[in-house]
Structure formats: C-alpha cells, structure tokens
Amino acid sequence: MSQVKTDSVNRSLSPSELYKAMDEELKALKDSKAYKYEVLIDGRMGPTVNVGGKQVVMLASNNYLGLANHPDVVKAAQKGIDEYGYGMSSVRFLCGTQKIHLELEDKIASFVGQESAILHSSCFGANEAFFTAILQSDYNLANYNDMIFSDKLNHASIIDGIRLARIACKNTLSKPYNHNDLGHLQELIKDTKSNDNYRLKIIATDGVFSMEGDYADLKALTSLAKAENALLFVDDSHSTGVLGANGRGTSEQCDVLGQVDVITGTFGKALGGAHGGFIAGKASLIEYIRQKSRPYTFSNTLAPMITMASIKAIDILSSNNELVQKLHANTAYFRKSIQEIGFKILPGIHPIVAIMLGETQTAQILSNELLNHGVYIKGLWYPVVPKGEARLRAQISASHSQSDLDKALMAFEKCGKSLKII
Numbered sequence: 188m189s190q191v192k193t194d195s196v197n198r199s200l201s202p203s204e205l206y207k208a209m210d211e212e213l214k215a216l217k218d219s220k221a222y223k224y225e226v227l228i229d230g231r232m233g234p235t236v237n238v239g240g241k242q243v244v245m246l247a248s249n250n251y252l253g254l255a256n257h258p259d260v261v262k263a264a265q266k267g268i269d270e271y272g273y274g275m276s277s278v279r280f281l282c283g284t285q286k287i288h289l290e291l292e293d294k295i296a297s298f299v300g301q302e303s304a305i306l307h308s309s310c311f312g313a314n315e316a317f318f319t320a321i322l323q324s325d326y327n328l329a330n331y332n333d334m335i336f337s338d339k340l341n342h343a344s345i346i347d348g349i350r351l352a353r354i355a356c357k358n359t360l361s362k363p364y365n366h367n368d369l370g371h372l373q374e375l376i377k378d379t380k381s382n383d384n385y386r387l388k389i390i391a392t393d394g395v396f397s398m399e400g401d402y403a404d405l406k407a408l409t410s411l412a413k414a415e416n417a418l419l420f421v422d423d424s425h426s427t428g429v430l431g432a433n434g435r436g437t438s439e440q441c442d443v444l445g446q447v448d449v450i451t452g453t454f455g456k457a458l459g460g461a462h463g464g465f466i467a468g469k470a471s472l473i474e475y476i477r478q479k480s481r482p483y484t485f486s487n488t489l490a491p492m493i494t495m496a497s498i499k500a501i502d503i504l505s506s507n508n509e510l511v512q513k514l515h516a517n518t519a520y521f522r523k524s525i526q527e528i529g530f531k532i533l534p535g536i537h538p539i540v541a542i543m544l545g546e547t548q549t550a551q552i553l554s555n556e557l558l559n560h561g562v563y564i565k566g567l568w569y570p571v572v573p574k575g576e577a578r579l580r581a582q583i584s585a586s587h588s589q590s591d592l593d594k595a596l597m598a599f600e601k602c603g604k605s606l607k608i609i
C-alpha cells in the first residue's frame with residue numbers, strides 16, 4: 188500500500204488502519220483517473236451487447252471468431268454437462284482426468300503444431316507454471332545461472348512467471364529487451380556470452396502484443412534461438428485462432444509452424460472465450476511440467492463443459508478456415524476505413540487496432556462519447572501505455588456484420604469531428 192506513511196508502519200497496522208489506507212489509495216486512483224470501472228453488460232457477449240437497455244457494437248472483447256456464443260460451442264458445453272457432469276471436485280492427478288481432457292490436450296497440441304500439451308486453468312497460470320516448473324532450485328545445484336531474455340512489452344503473466352521463478356531459484360536471471368528489437372536482444376545475448384556460466388537460455392515473447400496489436404517476428408526469433416542454443420517461448424493468447432491463414436497462430440503467420448519450442452495460450456479468447464490455458468511443446472517437456480507445475484498440481488481440473496466446448500471450438504477451426512478468413516477481411520476493412528476517416532492507427536494486420544489519440548483526456552472523452560453513440564470500446568492510457576500515447580483499442584470479430592462495422596465507423600466519424608480530433 189503506497190499510501191501508508193512510514194511512521195504508521197513502525198508498529199503493525201490494525202485492520203481498521205489497513206482499510207483506511209486502502210480507501211485513501213483507492214481515492215487516489217480515482218483522482219488520477221487510473222481506477223478501473225466496470226460497465227454492466229446485460230445478457231450475452233456478441234458482436235453487439237446490451238448496455239443500459241441499448242444495443243451497442245462491441246469493440247472491446249477478445250471474441251475474435253464469435254465462438255463465445257456460437258450455437259455449436261454452446262451445445263457442446265451443454266453436452267459436456269449431460270455426459271460428464273458439472274464438476275470433478277479434484278485436481279488432475281487425484282481424480283480430475285477424464286478422456287475429454289486428454290482429447291483437448293491432443294487437439295490443441297496438433298492445432299498449434301506441437302507434439303504434446305498440458306491444460307491449466309488459465310494461461311496466466313500456465314505462464315507462471317512454465318517458468319517455475321523448469322527453473323526450480325532443486326534442478327540447480329551446480330555453479331551456473333539460467334537466463335531469460337524477455338520482451339519489455341510481454342504480458343503481466345510472463346513477467347510474474349519470471350518473477351516467481353527468480354524468487355524460487357536464485358540461479359534464475361532475466362534481462363528485458365526492447366520491444367520487438369532483435370538487435371537489442373542479440374546485444375544482450377552477446378553480453379551473456381562473455382560469461383559462459385549460463386546453463387539454459389530462454390527467449391520469452393508474446394506472439395501478439397495486446398496494447399499494440401503487433402506480432403513478434405518468429406521467423407527471425409526461431410533462427411536466432413537455434414543459433415544461440417536458446418529455448419524459444421511464445422505466449423500466443425491473442426494469436427491462436429487469429430493469425431495465419433488457418434488461425435494456427437503467430438508461427439503459422441511467420442511460416443515457422445512447429446519450430447517454436449514452447450507455445451502457451453488461452454481458451455478464453457478466440458477459442459470459445461470462457462477460460463482455460465495450455466502449454467504445448469515437446470512430449471518430454473510436457474511430461475516434466477505435468478510432474479512439476481504447481482498450478483497444475485494444486486489447482487482444479489478444467490470443468491467438463493469448458494473442455495467439451497474448447498474441443499468443439501478447435502474442431503470448428505480445423506474443419507475449415509471460413510471464420511478466420513472472415514475475421515481477416517473484417518479487420519482489413521476496419522483498419523482501412525478508420526484511417527480514411529482521418530484517425531491514426533498503429534500499422535498491422537491483427538484485429539487489435541490501436542487508435543492513437545495522444546492525451547489521456549482525449550481518449551477518455553472519445554470512449555464515453557462513442558458509448559453514447561452505440562459503440563463499446565476501451566481506452567488505454569498512462570501508466571498502462573507511455574505518457575502521450577493514449578489510445579482506444581478496437582478489437583474486431585468475425586461475427587461483426589458489415590452494418591455493425593459501418594455503424595461503429597460512422598460513430599467514430601461523428602464523434603471525431605465534433606471533438607475536433609479529426
């Protein structure tokens with residue numbers, strides 16, 4: 188608690204002092220506009236949603252393929268309950284493994300081009316699991332270090348995974364490299380070489396970066412990792428089901444499917460949007476993680492209905508690439524049109540479209556105005572992004588109709604002009 192004065196922590200805080208300090212910090216968050224408010228959505232997630240009795244175009248969800256309420260996915264979840272029950276009341280290794288868990292592991296592994304996979308209850312947990320499982324101190328007896336090179340814009344779960352691994356094992360070190368800057372990464376690796384005391388080198392990157400909508404150059408990173416004898420870890424949460432002609436992720440997009448060492452991802456975005464995560468890689472690595480992952484060992488199995496619905500989501504994607512192609516077409520249309528209206532966006536091909544506005548206040552006012560004009564969109568501003576780089580983040584879905592997109596674009600034009608942004 189940053190608001191607690193040093194003189195008051197010379198003795199232990201009473202619970203009422205603790206709550207008072209929390210109230211002060213919450214007020215400070217509100218005063219600095221850093222407080223996160225939640226808008227109430229009435230009913231289901233979809234290309235449009237009901238907010239306060241009004242149907243508005245949803246441009247803020249990760250429902251990239253519209254599978255969150257696809258009738259076949261919902262039916263599969265219902266079948267999951269009918270055939271396998273609501274819950275298992277267990278972690279996997281006690282009595283929480285059904286054949287559908289193994290089926291989903293096989294399907295997701297082959298979908299992302301890997302030998303084997305292990306489910307976790309979230310990708311956040313999967314990322315924490317990966318780093319802590321393979322960098323455990325009982326595995327580090329000799330006089331050497333492990334080094335993780337991590338992109339500076341990596342997701343919080345990678346950062347926390349690395350932090351946990353570093354706490355658990357003093358031999359684990361990490362160096363952040365500038366975002367998507369291979370030259371900087373190479374320099375850091377070169378520095379490491381002057382000290383040959385490193386056992387394991389890991390390069391860790393998001394496949395797609397959620398604040399920018401750009402993606403890692405996995406062609407270059409796989410070559411670099413090979414040349415430097417490093418293990419390449421990619422969190423493809425925003426890319427599985429999204430990038431590549433068949434939605435197989437950033438490695439398909441970069442033409443290196445099957446060449447990345449470790450891929451993690453989520454079932455909570457394109458692949459149905461409920462929850463669940465996975466780690467995919469070589470069979471021996473996955474078997475090792477199954478023994479060593481604390482989030483896997485000590486947290487409940489994925490519910491049968493989510494498991495069945497996730498299997499269905501992969502089956503839909505594997506049967507044809509229509510949804511992925513529709514998503515790509517919708518994204519290209521929105522990216523082109525929003526620029527034609529006069530907004531500046533970060534370049535790219537991903538359905539995350541960062542609409543750059545500069546000042547925090549501009550982004551806040553525009554997002555409120557857009558909601559009044561029937562568009563639900565979220566803004567990002569300092570400290571989430573650098574000062575002066577406030578933006579709105581649009582997220583396009585295959586389920587958006589032409590008229591949903593046009594309605595949103597018209598609202599952007601109207602609000603942009605009335606606020607003198609364009």
Ligand SMILES: Cc1ncc(COP(=O)(O)O)c(C=O)c1O
Pocket residue numbers: 308309310311312342344393397422424425452453454455462463464
């Ligand atoms: C890159 C990335 N990794 C991991 C996660 C966490 O995924 P989950 O919701 O499955 O924990 C997210 C979700 O925001 C993400 O964007």
